[in-house]
Amino acid sequence: MNRRQFIQAGAAGLALASLGGYAAEFADQKKRVGLIGCGWYGKSDLLRLIQVAPVEVVSLCDVDKQMLAGAAEIVAARQASRKAPRTYHDYREMLREKDLEIVLIATPDHWHALPMIAAVEAGADVYVQKPISVDVVEGQAMLAAARKHKRVVQVGTQRRSTPHLIEARDAILREGKLGKIGLVEIYSYYGGGAGTEPEDSAPPDYLDWEMWTGPAPLRPYNRMKHPRGWRSFMEYGNGTVGDLCIHMLDAARWMLGLGAPRTVSSAGGIFVRQGRKANIADTQTAIFDFGDLQVVWQHRRWGQSPDPRYPWGITFWGEKGHLKASINSYTFVPADNRPPLHREVTMELEQYPEDREEKELEKQVAPAIRGHMKDFLAAIATRGKPVADIEQGYISTTACILANLSMKLGRSLAWDAARGRVVGDEEANGLLARPYRAPWEHPEPLKFS
Numbered sequence: 001m002n003r004r005q006f007i008q009a010g011a012a013g014l015a016l017a018s019l020g021g022y023a024a025e026f027a028d029q030k031k032r033v034g035l036i037g038c039g040w041y042g043k044s045d046l047l048r049l050i051q052v053a054p055v056e057v058v059s060l061c062d063v064d065k066q067m068l069a070g071a072a073e074i075v076a077a078r079q080a081s082r083k084a085p086r087t088y089h090d091y092r093e094m095l096r097e098k099d100l101e102i103v104l105i106a107t108p109d110h111w112h113a114l115p116m117i118a119a120v121e122a123g124a125d126v127y128v129q130k131p132i133s134v135d136v137v138e139g140q141a142m143l144a145a146a147r148k149h150k151r152v153v154q155v156g157t158q159r160r161s162t163p164h165l166i167e168a169r170d171a172i173l174r175e176g177k178l179g180k181i182g183l184v185e186i187y188s189y190y191g192g193g194a195g196t197e198p199e200d201s202a203p204p205d206y207l208d209w210e211m212w213t214g215p216a217p218l219r220p221y222n223r224m225k226h227p228r229g230w231r232s233f234m235e236y237g238n239g240t241v242g243d244l245c246i247h248m249l250d251a252a253r254w255m256l257g258l259g260a261p262r263t264v265s266s267a268g269g270i271f272v273r274q275g276r277k278a279n280i281a282d283t284q285t286a287i288f289d290f291g292d293l294q295v296v297w298q299h300r301r302w303g304q305s306p307d308p309r310y311p312w313g314i315t316f317w318g319e320k321g322h323l324k325a326s327i328n329s330y331t332f333v334p335a336d337n338r339p340p341l342h343r344e345v346t347m348e349l350e351q352y353p354e355d356r357e358e359k360e361l362e363k364q365v366a367p368a369i370r371g372h373m374k375d376f377l378a379a380i381a382t383r384g385k386p387v388a389d390i391e392q393g394y395i396s397t398t399a400c401i402l403a404n405l406s407m408k409l410g411r412s413l414a415w416d417a418a419r420g421r422v423v424g425d426e427e428a429n430g431l432l433a434r435p436y437r438a439p440w441e442h443p444e445p446l447k448f449s
Contacts, residue, residue: 030056031056034124038064060088103119130247153390188244189299288399307324
């Protein structure tokens, strides 16, 4: 080996080492990647993908010029080639190139369906953030498109790839240490912002508010909505149920092997934080009935958490004890007064030191995102289904949307999962698709046999 070969080999070794030891597993996954939605979670997802495989990020898309430019700069600094990705204002132009093998979608929720369907039509495998859709019919169309075009679609419900939750599932639930499980509680007790609300205004010159709004109703711009604050407005999502309940409901379904709920009922409203611009329920309870087990959700966007260690999580109640689980830890408390078993998240900061300084990154969630990306890449390699396959995302998303419809209608909804319809309730069925604002056209529903 001459000096030039030695230097080249050393550089290659350093590049592989920078992938955290996963390069050997995914060394052939040099996929061409594009990202639609370059905000908080778009960058979090994309930069974790860069950590686990030698992908080449070639395209970024966002309607916010500042956000887009910032993401391009970060990607150029972080990916191995140091190349700056192409940037686009319109996802349709990006996908028209048909040169992407993987597309990540991390837009606001009302912008998930159309880009995801377009991406699979363009031949890409897709990682789409949760919830997959803002209405049920969108989700059905997304599932149909993934299957028709034979694409791998992973949903960003990364609790399914959270190492300590996998351990809790395998070592406690599957080992029968809770005995018969009689109830599952899922919850969020995070408060909402209480500061002064800004007035509506003209959008900044770097943001295309018309395109940002897309198929949603056109409302005045308010800096509460972009970035991130759109979650407090039903025009763009499904409130706290669509944002936080879906994570814990999906995790409970995965940990216990549950399918779709048979009935969904919910009640709540804006009971405390009245008179504000936000229009999502600040208080809500939902019951997801799976026949021999109920999963009960509760959120309050005010007040305190009953257990400060678990303000957002799951509690499995069994005859032999109970198990609390969250993104940060799990705690198993036996009923016979034996010492509890507690496990904290391992954040992998030594292995991935760039996590320490990354702006807005949820460091405790980074290992789960990396695991979710590895699972996604493995499914791409085998053309199999990932752990959070689009069908699982559709089931969990639909259940949460049905909870909001139940709250709106004031009655329980029986769900026929095989037909994708509410049983005996045409008013509810008429709400399974939201109206789209012209010129955007709502995707067609899945054709059930």
